Amino acid sequence: MNFIASLTVQAIKDLYQVKVDEKSVNLQETRKEFEGQVTIVTFPFTKYSKKSPEQTGSEIGDYLVAHAAEIASYNVIKGFLNLSLTDSFWLQLLDTEISKPDFGEIPKNGKRVMVEYSSPNTNKPLHLGHVRNNLLGFSVAAILEAAGYEVIKTNLVNDRGIHICKSMLAWEKYGKGETPESAGLKGDKLVGNYYVLFDKEYKKEVDLLKAAGKSEEEAKREAPLMLQAQEMLRQWEAGDDEVIDLWKRMNSWVYDGFEETYEKMGITFDKVYYESNTYLLGKDIIEEGLSKGVFFRKEDNSVWIDLTADGLDQKLVLRGDGTSVYITQDLGTAQLKYDDYRMDNSIYVVGNEQDYHFKVLFLILKKLGKSWAEGLYHLSYGMVDLPSGKMKSREGTVVDxxxxxxxxxxxxxxxxxxxxxxxxxxxxxxxxxxxxxxxxxxxxxxxxxxxxxxxxxxxxxxxxxxxxxxxxxxxxxxxxxxxxxxxxxxxxxxxxxxxxxxxxxxxxxxxxxxxxxxxxxxxxxxxxxxxxxxxxxxxxxxxxxxxxxxxxxxxxxxxxxxxxxxxxxxxxxxxxxxxxxxxxxxxxx
The missing domain is CATH 1.10.730.10 (Isoleucyl-tRNA Synthetase; Domain 1)
Structure with a gap:
């Protein structure tokens, strides 16, 4: 339809001796109740014609019909010029464009974009929320590729932390050597069962401590299972061979299970990042921010950024003992991904409960002067609900x-x-x-x-x-x-x-x-x-x-x-x- 816009520009030049930009020609699909297929909004051109929108539309309409064989007729409704194109135009369009094998294929634009989606935890199987996440990420990547971008599909797997250690500890205490093969279960299902079992046994310990006079907070903090899980995490971070071996073994079960689910869903990735390899990243960025005055230290040695002037709040970026918080590693991972691929845009497909986190993350990167931070985007999505009583999982809470x-x-x-x-x-x-x-x-x-x-x-x-x-x-x-x-x-x-x-x-x-x-x-x-x-x-x-x-x-x-x-x-x-x-x-x- 580009010829209509360019011919309208020529019409305005010849009729009113004014040169306008093609972008000023507003083409719309004609509303169903009116005759025609393409509508031109004529209100902006009345300042050149010095006439009513209807008169302006009629003059431009006469010009277009006289100068374009593809335009059969027109009608004017107030400030809208509705054009009817000839049947021969539509026939030629079908033959010369729509029927071609490459119709809809857009040339490469030279830009590279990363789409990160899925981002599962290795302590449980994928659920309904992951389904929407994966389908969104995979489809957006396909659409961007069709639109001419070079696309890198990535997955950042959350494979470390206290939640992972809970599954490991429960298996170690209660598993009796059970494997996916011996249980006849997918590996992610088996590990997920032990995560649920940990929670069940932990609650028993908390109830016993509360019955003995402890407050709920004290009971949760002092329950032996939680203390053991925290100790296991410290051993993992210290590189204890036995703990690392158990972690690798159980994670391998989960990855096999995930792969089966991804294959069924038709989901693929070009690159998988693991939090176990990235969680220590970001500390150099914190030092960089301190030297630039972007961050500041408090008396307890913790590092913060003050975003109150930006309508947000103060945000902790490094604990007083020097350990990372989530945003520390997210800053480091963002830098790692850019260093790996030098992409123009990076899209994070993450649920809307993380909206605030990504506002803070992107703003910090901009304040640090990262030129590529302008290309970061959080594709936020809403939760998926099910009709009451439909498709309850084995635990009755999450749909597998x-x-x-x-x-x-x-x-x-x-x-x-x-x-x-x-x-x-x-x-x-x-x-x-x-x-x-x-x-x-x-x-x-x-x-x-x-x-x-x-x-x-x-x-x-x-x-x-x-x-x-x-x-x-x-x-x-x-x-x-x-x-x-x-x-x-x-x-x-x-x-x-x-x-x-x-x-x-x-x-x-x-x-x-x-x-x-x-x-x-x-x-x-x-x-x-x-x-x-x-x-x-x-x-x-x-x-x-x-x-x-x-x-x-x-x-x-x-x-x-x-x-x-x-x-x-x-x-x-x-x-x-x-x-x-x-x-x-x-x-x-």
């Missing part, structure tokens, strides 16, 4: 990611068989389809909502072949593939023939034509929801087209070829858009 995916696949199987869509599938094909639909439903439901919003995830609602869901879009893709197969599409070359378009055909081509701009917009906003809602609109418009016109029984051969070509282009856009969400689409259903 593996359990969630298994239930989604089971629900997909039930729904698909109820509809009788797989009667001619082999058992292997059925299994693959159920997984594709179940995981597609999960991913689409979590990604169609803007990241910042809290969402209610209903597994049953997400698997609906007629609603605003992944399965509806997947089914549309399968329907198109069936039409193409029946129509022997691809056996003869398609040639553009002059013809009159039905409204449903024009609307579908217009929607497909937006794909490249949609990808750019989703990348700019770091929002998979932009892609998700767009591809839903494409699927809706295709189904309208499918029901309103005959494709395989079209009156003329050229009309059938055109409609098959439009169907093929739609399938390609659906497949490309869904891939940016990490969702596969079936060839048949």
């Amino acid at each position: 990611a593996d359990d969630l995916m298994a239930e989604m696949i089971d629900t997909a199987k039930l729904r698909t068989e109820e509809l009788g869509k797989v009667d001619d599938f082999s058992e292997e094909e059925k299994g693959g389809l159920y997984e594709m639909i179940g995981l597609g439903a999960l991913k689409y439901f979590l990604l169609k909502v803007e990241p910042k919003k809290r969402l209610l995830f209903d597994p049953n609602e997400s698997i609906d072949f007629q609603g605003h869901t992944g399965p509806f879009i997947q089914y549309t893709h399968a329907r198109i593939k069936s039409v193409l197969t029946k129509g022997n599409y691809g056996t003869t070359p398609f040639s553009v023939q002059p013809m009159s378009l039905e409204a449903s055909e024009r609307d579908l081509i217009k929607e497909l034509a937006k794909f490249t701009d949609i990808v750019k917009g989703a990348a700019a906003d770091y929002s998979p929801a932009v892609i998700a809602n767009y591809v839903y609109e494409v699927a809706k418009l295709y189904n309208k087209f499918y029901h309103e016109v005959s494709i395989l029984k079209a009156e003329e051969k050229s009309l059938k070829e055109f409609r098959l070509n439009l169907s093929a282009a739609t399938a390609t856009v659906i497949q490309k858009a869904m891939r940016l969400l990490g969702i596969q689409v079936p060839e048949r259903m």
Whole structure:
């Protein structure tokens, strides 16, 4: 549509002897209640025409129709000039752009961006919150890559600390040598069970101490298990061989379990950082900040930064005994990542409970004069809630990611068989389809909502072949593939023939034509929801087209070829858009 903006600039120059910038031409999609496809806002140009918005619109409209064969007619509604483009324009657009194999592919822009997501703890399996995190991070990375960026996908694993030692200590005391193999459990599940067991036994000790007259705080602090876990952490930090060996062994179980979950989810990383390698980083940055006067020491030797002038508060960055706090290592890790990759932007996919932490982190890095700090961004997302009583985990508190995916696949199987869509599938094909639909439903439901919003995830609602869901879009893709197969599409070359378009055909081509701009917009906003809602609109418009016109029984051969070509282009856009969400689409259903 660029030609409309440039021709409007020429119109204003010729009509009113004023040269304006192309950016001042505001092009919008015409509202559905008015005739046309493209709207120009004419209010800004009345200062040049010295006429009403309606008169200005009519003069510019006359000029555009006279000078562009692609513009068939116009109408003016107050300050809005609505343009109707010719059917031949839409046909040529389908043939020369939309139907090309590289449609929607944006050239490399020379910029590098890092997306950090997942960030699990090695004391428990991945849960529903991790699912939204992983899907967001992976999709944002795919969208940025499609928008021309070089993308590095990273995961910072929290593999050390007191919570890790709790699982280790519980296994050491109560495990009797149990392994994932002997227990028949994934490694992350097994270690998670010992974390829960620690908490259970710890609470017993606290209750006994309280019964003996201790306050709750004293009981929590003096419980033998907690003291032993703290001692184990000190031994780990001192490099005790036995403790390190146990830590490596149990973490290896967890990593194997995580890998299985990531593979099922379709999630990958280019680089994994481990907190055990980064937790000591940042102390040099603290010294740098002290020398620059960014930080200050208190009497107890602790180091702080005063951010009250920035509307925040005073923040501890190093304890008085010289040990790190979270922000210490986050400062060091941020520097490490930049030193490793020299990226232009770095995106942290972390829940909104950490909003304040990232405000502080980014502000400190800017005050330290880190030029790359301007490129840091916290992609904050809301929690995921479930309908009451749905999908409780074994502990009744957190929904396990593996359990969630298994239930989604089971629900997909039930729904698909109820509809009788797989009667001619082999058992292997059925299994693959159920997984594709179940995981597609999960991913689409979590990604169609803007990241910042809290969402209610209903597994049953997400698997609906007629609603605003992944399965509806997947089914549309399968329907198109069936039409193409029946129509022997691809056996003869398609040639553009002059013809009159039905409204449903024009609307579908217009929607497909937006794909490249949609990808750019989703990348700019770091929002998979932009892609998700767009591809839903494409699927809706295709189904309208499918029901309103005959494709395989079209009156003329050229009309059938055109409609098959439009169907093929739609399938390609659906497949490309869904891939940016990490969702596969079936060839048949």
